[in-house]
Structures are given as C-alpha cells and as structure tokens.
Amino acid sequence: MALLQQVDERNLMEIGQELHQFASELYPICRSITGDGIRETLARIGKRIPLQISEVPSGTQVFDWTVPKEWNIRDAHIKDSTGKRVVNFQQSSLHVMNYSTPVRARMSLSELRPHLFTLPEQPDLIPYRTSYYKPDWGFCLSHNQMLSLTDREYEVCIDSTLDDGYLTYGEFCVSGRNSEEVLISVHACHPSLANDNLSGLAVATFLAKLLIGRELRYSYRFLFIPGTIGAIAWLARNREKANRIRHGLVLTCIGDEGGFHYKKSRRGDAEIDRAAAHVLRHCGEASEILDFSPYGYDERQYCSPGFNLPVGCLMRSVWGTFPEYHTSADDLKFIHPQQLAGSLRACASILDVLEGNRKYCNQNPYCEPQLGKRDLYRSTGGQTIGAEINARLWVLNYSDGEHSLLDIAERSGLPFSMIYDAAELLKQSGLLGVATGSSGAESGSR
Numbered sequence: 001m002a003l004l005q006q007v008d009e010r011n012l013m014e015i016g017q018e019l020h021q022f023a024s025e026l027y028p029i030c031r032s033i034t035g036d037g038i039r040e041t042l043a044r045i046g047k048r049i050p051l052q053i054s055e056v057p058s059g060t061q062v063f064d065w066t067v068p069k070e071w072n073i074r075d076a077h078i079k080d081s082t083g084k085r086v087v088n089f090q091q092s093s094l095h096v097m098n099y100s101t102p103v104r105a106r107m108s109l110s111e112l113r114p115h116l117f118t119l120p121e122q123p124d125l126i127p128y129r130t131s132y133y134k135p136d137w138g139f140c141l142s143h144n145q146m147l148s149l150t151d152r153e154y155e156v157c158i159d160s161t162l163d164d165g166y167l168t169y170g171e172f173c174v175s176g177r178n179s180e181e182v183l184i185s186v187h188a189c190h191p192s193l194a195n196d197n198l199s200g201l202a203v204a205t206f207l208a209k210l211l212i213g214r215e216l217r218y219s220y221r222f223l224f225i226p227g228t229i230g231a232i233a234w235l236a237r238n239r240e241k242a243n244r245i246r247h248g249l250v251l252t253c254i255g256d257e258g259g260f261h262y263k264k265s266r267r268g269d270a271e272i273d274r275a276a277a278h279v280l281r282h283c284g285e286a287s288e289i290l291d292f293s294p295y296g297y298d299e300r301q302y303c304s305p306g307f308n309l310p311v312g313c314l315m316r317s318v319w320g321t322f323p324e325y326h327t328s329a330d331d332l333k334f335i336h337p338q339q340l341a342g343s344l345r346a347c348a349s350i351l352d353v354l355e356g357n358r359k360y361c362n363q364n365p366y367c368e369p370q371l372g373k374r375d376l377y378r379s380t381g382g383q384t385i386g387a388e389i390n391a392r393l394w395v396l397n398y399s400d401g402e403h404s405l406l407d408i409a410e411r412s413g414l415p416f417s418m419i420y421d422a423a424e425l426l427k428q429s430g431l432l433g434v435a436t437g438s439s440g441a442e443s444g445s446r
C-alpha cells in the first residue's frame with residue numbers, strides 16, 4: 001500500500017488536528033540551538049517515534065565552525081519603578097533575544113534602549129532575534145509596548161546561563177532493502193514560532209511514523225537539528241553516511257495557508273527535484289518551483305559544493321516573504337490543520353514516487369500486446385479509452401529500459417500513482433520485466 005493511501009485511509013481533518021495539537025504542545029518551549037529547550041522538544045518527539053539523541057560538546061570544531069557554549073534560560077523580565085513586570089519572558093519566549101548573556105541591573109531607559117528590539121512597521125508584533133556567536137543581551141517587544149515605557153529607571157533581569165555543555169540533535173532511522181538513504185531534515189531551534197519550525201517538526205514526526213513497520217526500498221534518516229550549526233555538525237561527524245544520501249528534503253514553513261513552494265537542489269535535475277515538482281503539479285493545490293539559491297535553510301549545508309547532495313526544500317509560504325515571518329504573529333493561529341495535513345500528504349506522495357520509481361522492459365515490444373485477451377482492456381469498443389487503460393499504453397510503450405516510471409508520468413501528464421499502478425498490473429500479467437543493468441534492477445524484489 002502506498003504511503004499516501006495510508007494517510008488517506010484516515011479522516012484528513014482529524015490528522016490535521018493531531019498535527020496542530022502536537023505543534024501546540026511544543027509551542028511554549030523556549031528552544032534555541034543548544035540547551036534544555038531543544039532537549040525537551042526532542043524528548044516529546046521521542047514519545048511518538050524512536051529517536052537517537054546525540055550530544056556534541058561545546059568547543060567541538062565542525063568544519064569552519066565551533067559548537068558554541070550551551071545556553072539555558074529560566075526567567076527574564078523588565079520591571080518598572082512599581083515592581084510590575086512590563087516585559088515578561090513567562091508570557092512569550094520571544095521576549096528575550098535568544099542566546100542573551102545573563103544580566104541583573106538597574107538602569108535608565110536611555111541605557112536600556114540599545115538593548116530593546118522592536119518592529120516599528122509592525123508595531124503590535126514581537127520580533128524574533130538571536131545573537132548566537134556575539135555575546136550580547138536584549139529584549140524583544142512590540143513597538144507600542146516600548147513606547148509605553150516612560151519611567152526613568154528599570155530593573156532588568158535575564159536569568160540565563162552560557163556554559164560548556166552540548167549541542168543536541170535527534171535522529172530517526174529506519175532500514176529498507178537498500179542501504180541508500182532518503183534524508184528528511186527539519187530545524188528545531190526556534191522558540192515559540194509555529195510555521196517556521198513547529199509545522200516542519202510536526203509533519204516530519206508524523207511522516208516518520210508512517211514508515212515504521214513498512215517494507216521499504218530505501219533506508220530513511222530523519223534529522224531534528226538546530227538550524228545551520230546542527231546540519232554542519234551532523235555533516236562533519238557523518239561524512240560516510242552523507243555519501244549514502246540519494247534523495248533529501250528539508251521541511252520548513254509548511255503549515256500556513258499559502259500554496260506550496262519547492263526549492264530545487266543545487267543540482268537542479270535530481271530525482272527528488274522531479275518527484276517534488278511532479279507531485280505538486282498533481283496535488284490539487286497552487287504550487288511553484290524555485291531554483292536553488294545559496295540562502296535559506298539547511299539545504300544550504302547539504303548543497304554546499306563539497307557535498308552537493310540532492311536535497312531540496314519544501315515550503316508553503318517562502319521564509320522571509322510573509323509578514324508574520326520571525327515575529328510573534330507566526331503563532332498557532334497562523335498554521336492550520338488542513339494545510340498541515342495537506343503537507344503530510346504531499347510528503348507521503350513524494351516518498352511514494354521515490355519508492356516506486358524504476359525502469360521496466362516491455363516483454364512484448366513488437367506491436368501492442370493484445371490487452372483484451374488478458375482482461376486489461378475494455379471489452380467493447382468505444383470512442384475514448386479510460387485514463388487507466390491510457391496509463392497502461394504509456395507504460396508499455398515507454399518501458400524500453402531507458403525511461404523510468406517518473407519519466408513516463410511526466411511525458412503522459414498522468415499522475416505517478418496511476419502510472420505505477422499500471423506498471424504493477426502489467427508486471428503481474430507478465431508483460432513487463434524489470435530492466436537489468438539500470439538502477440531499476442533493484443526493483444526485482446517485490
């Protein structure tokens with residue numbers, strides 16, 4: 001049974017609500033690229049799928065980067081002269097600049113000002129700011145909130161620690177018949193941000209769960225990692241394993257109401273690029289294909305020239321282009337059950353293409369085989385043939401050992417699932433054989 005079928009056997013809204021519920025559970029946690037927030041997030045993912053946790057010590061050199069000190073935070077606030085918390089970390093994890101050094105001081109508003117970050121253009125939203133590699137501290141607040149600060153003096157507290165510790169990431173691995181791997185990578189380092197972070201985490205977790213206990217062609221590796229430094233650390237520590245990656249997807253921003261965007265791998269014509277484009281063309285939602293660019297999420301690392309892995313990035317709205325991006329408006333209301341479920345369907349369909357795509361040889365290539373006597377054609381002549389019969393003719397004609405099922409799906413304009421089903425039927429009737437000497441030969445085991 002195809003993965004998509006496994007998703008569609010259940011009520012889609014129900015799956016969407018479960019995805020949203022999982023995002024809601026993770027939302028309040030103050031994540032960062034290191035520390036207990038990402039550990040707690042991985043622990044909750046680990047309750048749903050078996051996760052291997054790795055801890056990389058601070059100071060470890062990973063290519064050109066160094067794993068930073070571990071950051072943890074208990075509390076933070078700005079109190080006015082009456083002792084009232086006018087900015088309170090307990091209300092939003094975005095209120096503190098991520099990786100802020102500890103502070104405990106009384107200071108004038110003019111001294112405090114350079115440490116306050118707002119969005120004057122979006123005066124009601126709290127921005128998301130980080131300072132991972134430059135020691136600094138700061139508070140993020142809405143511009144209107146800042147304008148209401150009129151006292152002369154404030155009490156400032158950031159109860160954080162920056163110590164030698166670890167960078168933590170989680171891996172879910174499942175073995176297939178083949179040791180070649182499909183990589184699914186999601187970042188898990190943003191605090192209370194729903195689309196940019198939690199949508200990818202939720203969809204990846206549910207996608208991983210679908211693979212458990214299945215007979216698979218490829219082996220799968222899911223990485224739940226801090227952005228940038230996490231992908232760099234994984235690649236630096238796993239160069240051998242990286243060589244096994246045949247197809248990969250970075251998932252981010254896949255819960256909002258926008259249509260799909262797929263950013264191609266650096267190679268641009270990898271099988272994952274074609275599989276994603278094909279699935280999106282047939283998924284019934286708006287979609288757009290984008291060329292590779294060296295800015296974005298962790299596809300930047302996987303597609304760095306030394307690795308040049310076939311890894312693309314699946315999104316709905318493109319990061320950096322929607323007004324809610326990296327602000328408090330990227331909250332649980334910004335992501336929706338229906339879109340989360342739709343993204344899970346798209347991912348399942350893409351994996352179905354990767355699992356099912358191979359080359360065959362028509363065993364009866366001299367003129368068309370007589371499908372009618374094999375019960376593979378309609379019994380009475382008519383004006384049009386059905387799409388299923390059309391798919392059989394496409395598969396028979398192009399199964400010359402050169403064209404894969406994805407090639408045939410692209411040429412015919414028919415969805416891959418229909419081409420795949422036609423090939424299965426023709427195989428059973430002895431009309432198709434697995435092409436030898438091609439990557440399709442692996443498909444011999446059924």
Ligand SMILES: [Zn+2]
Binds near residue numbers: 190196326
């Ligand atoms: Zn981000």
